[in-house]
Amino acid sequence: MSGRITVVGIGPGSPEQTTPQASAAVAAATDLFGYGPYLDRLTLGSHQTRHASDNREELSRAGAALTAAAQGRHVAVVSGGDAGVFAMAAAVCEAIENGPAEWRALELEVVPGVTAMLAVAARIGAPLGHDFCAISLSDNLKPWDVIENRLRAAARAGFVIALYNPVSRARPWQLDRGFDILREVLPGETVVVFGRAAGRPDERIATVLLADAAAGMADMATCVIIGSPETRIVERDGLPPIVYSPRFAGRPAR
Amino acid sequence: MSGRITVVGIGPGSPEQTTPQASAAVAAATDLFGYGPYLDRLTLGSHQTRHASDNREELSRAGAALTAAAQGRHVAVVSGGDAGVFAMAAAVCEAIENGPAEWRALELEVVPGVTAMLAVAARIGAPLGHDFCAISLSDNLKPWDVIENRLRAAARAGFVIALYNPVSRARPWQLDRGFDILREVLPGETVVVFGRAAGRPDERIATVLLADAAAGMADMATCVIIGSPETRIVERDGLPPIVYSPRFAGRPAR
Structure with a gap:
């Protein structure tokens, strides 16, 4: 089973400002990583595992998410706003660059969003x-x-x-x-x-x-x-x- | 009947990156103004009127849209990407500032989007x-x-x-x-x-x-x-x- 990692920007707050692409990426994930208050905004199914962490722990969160993806999980890393603006996409890229070779072999997708x-x-x-x-x-x-x-x-x-x-x-x-x-x-x-x-x-x-x-x-x-x-x-x-x-x-x- | 004007950012291209808020704003409009290729990306109903104009005509397009809104129409001005980034929101605001007093009395809404x-x-x-x-x-x-x-x-x-x-x-x-x-x-x-x-x-x-x-x-x-x-x-x-x-x-x- 081949894992993958998607970094998702869920928008600034209202579900009306979350793109269908971001909603689909959340729905397709088996494991969701993110700052607690962002994960709290999502409605998850019973087959989905929630990995909430504190703010200012971006790099260790990215590493945990990549480890899960390398084990074959379908991982979504959730950011508020856009995933690439002062958010998790850069932390995940940094972890991939400096991590084990298997992390480079993972499918990586970044889903943009409406930034604040x-x-x-x-x-x-x-x-x-x-x-x-x-x-x-x-x-x-x-x-x-x-x-x-x-x-x-x-x-x-x-x-x-x-x-x-x-x-x-x-x-x-x-x-x-x-x-x-x-x-x-x-x-x-x-x-x-x-x-x-x-x-x-x-x-x-x-x-x-x-x-x-x-x-x-x-x-x-x-x-x-x-x-x-x-x-x-x-x-x-x-x-x-x-x-x-x-x-x-x-x-x-x- | 009181008109209103909504400036809508429909995202960079894929419908999967158009927010539900933007889709709803397009659906609620009676009259849609915009650069032709952006309007071409929308599926409109038979009750909706399409006002396509050329690029580089932002201010006259804004004026036409505000005129229609002042006549009681529900107007959407459509931008690609985000409405406020090098797009129509600033042109509409400029037209309101310099236009007839009745334009200032209109309900104005700006709907953000994923910018390029x-x-x-x-x-x-x-x-x-x-x-x-x-x-x-x-x-x-x-x-x-x-x-x-x-x-x-x-x-x-x-x-x-x-x-x-x-x-x-x-x-x-x-x-x-x-x-x-x-x-x-x-x-x-x-x-x-x-x-x-x-x-x-x-x-x-x-x-x-x-x-x-x-x-x-x-x-x-x-x-x-x-x-x-x-x-x-x-x-x-x-x-x-x-x-x-x-x-x-x-x-x-x-």
Whole structure:
């Protein structure tokens, strides 16, 4: 019996935003590995085994999943959002590169999904409407000065910036430091969107100006989108405002 | 009767990668606006009216769609991939901001989708596994020197770069010029992925080194992903290679 491993992005939260391909990959698996809260979102059959693990254990989870696949199981490794954006696909690839030869012989499939910044952007208009970047604010796996350098470079070049992993209990000060760096480059009137749990019942979307942005507005499940100087707020009577970045935007920041 | 407008991202190509939310939005529309080839991918009922238009007519298409919505129609504006990434959501928001007051009173919904870079990345491994950016190479709406500046800034800061709209008949030289700029900053051994029509029957995914990358390898439907200096190729016997960007990557380019 030949095993296989599929890394599946199940989308940002609502089952309505999970692709049929991702649902089929979940249904076809004998063994499902993932961070507990992501596995909790799935309805599994009695023939399916659930292997929940804690956050920040990506590499050991990838190794356990590959071991099961090499034993002939049909394994799905489940990520929220997209599997390839600050998620499990890179950890599985890394484990394959550095693991036993038999892991390289496994069939590997990655199933993409709607990543958080796209779901948050959709709820407010089109803040990612021109060139943009995605930065993980976690310094667990890269030095903090690399993150600072990327924030400065992206803001100076006029990118819209989506921040993943903005805060956690172990990383309380990084987001405020990030806002301070961005305030050195971008006008205080730059639009900032805090998008939490987009598409889920506990969704919360808030728009503030960069001058007023603070880490307390975010938690682990928040994606923070910092506009470029051209990003616009369109106010509407009795309706939520629209935030968008014009397609023609191009002026680099000061 | 009160009209409404929904901007829908139907995903990169395969119906298996269209979310249930997007399919439902298409089914609920009385009038569908979009670039012809995207509308061709939909199965419409006899009660639904198809308004196909040419590429590069985003703003007039948005205006026509908003006019129909203001007349009480249930309008869907269809984009390939995600609605908010170099697609129709920003054009609709721009039209609302600059249009008649009644357009601001319309219910606007944006339905996200799997954007091309995510689908291409999934087919090859996890090349977007660390910080990355998305740049449209089209200089129809922004000056070319802004694009050059962003390419340099992104490469120097160590971002993986996804290029949308890399070439067209009207823009034949920009991609080769872009590669030249990147070769000034990045090692020739940097990995480049050309991903065309991911998930469709005519899909084509190719991996080359930056030293050998050339515009002839891309067409309008291609998304080009340029790795960072840390992006890795994992060769496998009898299986396609895996390309991934390690989660711990961080070293900025020279």
